[in-house]
Amino acid sequence: MVSNNENHNNLKTFFKDEYQSLKAYTKSRIDDAADRDAEDIIQDIALKILSRSENQSPIDNIAGFVYNSIRNKIIDLMRTKKKPINPMSEMENRLTEFTELFNSTSDNSYSEDMKKELKKAIIGLKPDYRNVITAIDFKGYTYKELSIETGIPEGTLMSRRHRAIAILFKALETKKQFKN
DSSP states (O other), X not given: OOOHHHHHHHHHHHHHHHHHHHHHHXXXXXXXXXXXXXXXXXXXXXXXXXXXXXXXXXXXXXXXXXXXXXXHHHHHHHHHOOOOOOHHHHHHHHHHHHHHHHSSOSSOTTHHHHHHXXXXXXXXXXXXXXXXXXXXXXXXXXXXXXXXXXXXXXXXXXXXXXXXXXXXXXXXXXXXXXXX
8 A cells, every 4th residue: 555655756756757748648638729738737737636645545546547637627627718708799790690590691781780670679579588599699508508597498498499580580581571
């Protein structure tokens, strides 16, 4: 059985000897993220593991333990770090995309008018429909997140959104015909 002091020494030696391999592994997992640094992740993991190594039970498979710790840290970072966005510009982008759903061409001459009409049509929806459209299509919620937050089953949310889109499509199609 390994003592706690030996546990600490073994971990220190492992990090020292395998640092480049750990760095390569970490970089391969976060290569799509420019705002994350592999060395920062490794150092964070090393600090946490080494600072608690005296309180831990002996580690039999140090390599597996460290690599799993790094993998878990990367997963946590990917879940929590979202790119900061400007809410107003994001809303405008989503509104433009949503408007283009109702117009068959992406190069439409009604874009600004259709945006205004879409805003009016959304405001005119029943509150249940308006809330689900706003949350899913403009605020970026998933059905699951919205279901958890509101207590409404996912299937009900999907049905409401589907009905709301049908109502919006019908309203905007009528407006489009009047403009032509």
